Amino acid sequence: MASSSASPVAPDARQRLTGQDLTLAYDRRTVAEHLSVSIPDHSFTVVVGPNACGKSTLLRALSRMLKPTAGSVLLDGQAISSLPAKKVARTLGLLPQSSIAPDGITVADLVARGRYPHQGLLRQWSETDERIVDESMAATGVAELADRFVDELSGGQRQRVWIA
Known part of the structure; x- marks a missing residue:
């Protein structure tokens, strides 16, 4: 290139x-x-x-x-x-070849972090946030993994969790 x-x-x-x-x-x-x-x-x-x-x-x-x-x-x-960084984060996402999740984080918690750019100044969790996280996990086929730790998942499962 x-x-x-x-x-x-x-x-x-x-x-x-x-x-x-x-x-x-x-x-x-x-x-x-x-x-x-x-x-x-x-x-x-x-x-x-x-x-x-x-x-x-x-x-x-x-x-x-x-x-x-x-x-x-x-x-x-x-x-x-x-x-502004939040505007870019609301519009554009990039999944690197190797993503590293924080130690001891569950699938549901990692997916929920993707809602950060969409929340207001006080970062209050809403029913809308909960619904979108649930829909995202269902759409990527990881809803049944919600309570599992990300570092226990296979490589393919981790990629789907990051996409969610």
Whole structure:
């Protein structure tokens, strides 16, 4: 993923997330240059490539975990770097290859933490939060694991819990 010849992506109402003319680097090691990408709304997007070509680096840049050396990342037409963290968290999620849950946390407690960006200043738990957590666990097939500790689960079960 060292370089891409794609032309800059024009912001568009259907494009929730775009990267325009990105240069991505760690310290002085450039991973990608002149990379443009557009993730359409209501889509399932796959990033494919050989090991160590920059797929995870691109995802880190698109999710605001890595600041591009050049170019811009737009979320709903706005520079993602200028948006409040809670707004980004309500709109965008990223599941890294290896996620580490806090020791001794149950499935239900981990899923409930995903409600944090949607709660107000006083972080009061509501019936709506409870319903959404239950629906999320049911949709990902982990409801029956609610009382189990995350570190006791198989790799596939853990991934589904993180998605919930």
